[in-house]
Amino acid sequence: MATLFLVGIGPGGREHLTLNAIDAFARSEVIVGYAFYLELIQEFLAGKTVVSSGMTQELDRCRQAIDFVKQGRNTSLISTGDPGLYGMAGPALELADGIDIKVIPGVSAAFAAAAEVGAPLMHDMCAISLSDLLTPWERILSRLEHAAQADFVIALYNPKSHGRPNHIEQAVEMLLRYKSPQTPVASVKNAGRSGAECRLTTLAAVEYDFIDMKTVVIIGNAHTYVKDGRMITPRGYAL
Amino acid sequence: MATLFLVGIGPGGREHLTLNAIDAFARSEVIVGYAFYLELIQEFLAGKTVVSSGMTQELDRCRQAIDFVKQGRNTSLISTGDPGLYGMAGPALELADGIDIKVIPGVSAAFAAAAEVGAPLMHDMCAISLSDLLTPWERILSRLEHAAQADFVIALYNPKSHGRPNHIEQAVEMLLRYKSPQTPVASVKNAGRSGAECRLTTLAAVEYDFIDMKTVVIIGNAHTYVKDGRMITPRGYAL
Structure with missing residues (x-):
């Protein structure tokens, strides 16, 4: 069963990434995120299917990420900071059902x-x-x-x-x-x-x-x- | 000039360490912390001067860490979670003067x-x-x-x-x-x-x-x- 990783990348610099976040990227075939944030983690995107979208399209990103997981592909959905504080963990969990989900906390702003x-x-x-x-x-x-x-x-x-x-x-x-x-x-x-x-x-x-x-x-x-x-x-x- | 790193290690598992925290350990000659927390980061302690103390000795640890820095030795003072929320950053900054200090945030509990x-x-x-x-x-x-x-x-x-x-x-x-x-x-x-x-x-x-x-x-x-x-x-x- 594929997993949806709700990954907090911290405030932005690579130095704030946790080992857990880096591990989630390594295990993901697909990385979904807001374009500006994806740039911050560019070095981890090689060989991945990368799906980026604009700032106000949070729900679209959640739905896309959930769809990839339902197709059997491990997927990381990116939040800056902590996904659990004003981040993507809430809407993703609200929209998801029946899939495996792991929240990876990060340093909030x-x-x-x-x-x-x-x-x-x-x-x-x-x-x-x-x-x-x-x-x-x-x-x-x-x-x-x-x-x-x-x-x-x-x-x-x-x-x-x-x-x-x-x-x-x-x-x-x-x-x-x-x-x-x-x-x-x-x-x-x-x-x-x-x-x-x-x-x-x-x-x-x-x-x-x-x-x-x-x-x-x-x-x-x-x-x-x-x-x-x-x-x-x-x-x-x-x- | 030596630096005092006030390092948040996150909730405890190594997977929550940020690259920044790991870098601070690498740059430190001395690691000061509560004994239980030092066990959580044991793999990074090899070759370091390690100073551990008991749970209620926060101020002693701050003073010790500051003294090491004044002796010219880069020192990491460990907090679990985030050093800036109920952690060691406050007392260390209150006690320190005239030394270089870097706060390394972490995931709070x-x-x-x-x-x-x-x-x-x-x-x-x-x-x-x-x-x-x-x-x-x-x-x-x-x-x-x-x-x-x-x-x-x-x-x-x-x-x-x-x-x-x-x-x-x-x-x-x-x-x-x-x-x-x-x-x-x-x-x-x-x-x-x-x-x-x-x-x-x-x-x-x-x-x-x-x-x-x-x-x-x-x-x-x-x-x-x-x-x-x-x-x-x-x-x-x-x-």
């Missing part, structure tokens, strides 16, 4: 972004996507409000999208109702990839122009601080 | 646990540690309350600890004030390691006896469901 700037996610944290394509904006705002009240460290995915350039401003406005304007904020672009760029600011001075679709924005908790250019959330040890 | 049971963390999620060694229990309860109200998928780390066996019951009690008793819950032991075990239940029927210190407990959001023995949180696509 928030953790790659955190590693670029220090250790901001060291304590209780939450991930919130600001994309309202699949989630009502009111629910997103409510999650921001509770996250701020609970003093989570907050990692924002999809802080800006085409046609919704000011989601991030609205999110920050909500957070400022509960959090100090001095709260450290890291905006990290292309985390874990060549060309990674970071901006460390405060919540009151977020550089909105710097932020794009592929930026992760990390907002500290009440104890987060910056030392030597690194953002650190204490775990709570008496040092 | 919640994502390894999620991969074992399906795709429960597909949407906005939070991680909460139930250990009150470093965090007041009242704050933990408040985070649980807000997380439930905001309908996050919730990943609980350290659900039980020595001397505090009923934290998980108290947490579930809090969640039941806001969440349906039918909410799917996955308890995953040894995620990503040989001997991984899972229990899929509802929030009203969590198997407390199954859960131990090394279990991750994942509680779904209002849309999470179980299909073919897999726990899935929909991303929101119209399928």
Whole structure:
């Protein structure tokens, strides 16, 4: 029986691939993914049937991958980051039935972004996507409000999208109702990839122009601080 | 100048190591870690100075690793999972000054646990540690309350600890004030390691006896469901 591998490749650079992901590629006849991500793993594609498609065609990719498996061909369906967090594992499992599936976890963007700037996610944290394509904006705002009240460290995915350039401003406005304007904020672009760029600011001075679709924005908790250019959330040890 | 690598090895099996982690080991003269974790990466320790210590000696390990780097020796300080989430990156960065540090992210336990049971963390999620060694229990309860109200998928780390066996019951009690008793819950032991075990239940029927210190407990959001023995949180696509 063929297997569908739902493979997380991490933030993009080959160095973040796990041995498990590399093994899944080796065992797959077919690799299905978004064209931009396939480029990141090009060296593993030789001799494979490669099926690439555009950014908004997630469900098509899932269906194609499932079809290949039903034809008896081991297939890897690629996600950047972790397939289980805003990735392809959910839709693939929703659509599949009766086939063998293995989820291969990877490093999600928030953790790659955190590693670029220090250790901001060291304590209780939450991930919130600001994309309202699949989630009502009111629910997103409510999650921001509770996250701020609970003093989570907050990692924002999809802080800006085409046609919704000011989601991030609205999110920050909500957070400022509960959090100090001095709260450290890291905006990290292309985390874990060549060309990674970071901006460390405060919540009151977020550089909105710097932020794009592929930026992760990390907002500290009440104890987060910056030392030597690194953002650190204490775990709570008496040092 | 020597470098301190803060290396996440993922959930434990060698297959979850990233190429980056393996490269850090290769470049390190010294490897510092908790004895149990060093066993998981034994094959990379040949010819290295290996410094192991007990479970509660995190700060000692940080200080030792920093001292080796100050002596000019490249050193890897090991965390399981991701060093930036409840790992060694925070305390190491808090204690270090004036040395070169590189954080190598890894797959944190919640994502390894999620991969074992399906795709429960597909949407906005939070991680909460139930250990009150470093965090007041009242704050933990408040985070649980807000997380439930905001309908996050919730990943609980350290659900039980020595001397505090009923934290998980108290947490579930809090969640039941806001969440349906039918909410799917996955308890995953040894995620990503040989001997991984899972229990899929509802929030009203969590198997407390199954859960131990090394279990991750994942509680779904209002849309999470179980299909073919897999726990899935929909991303929101119209399928």
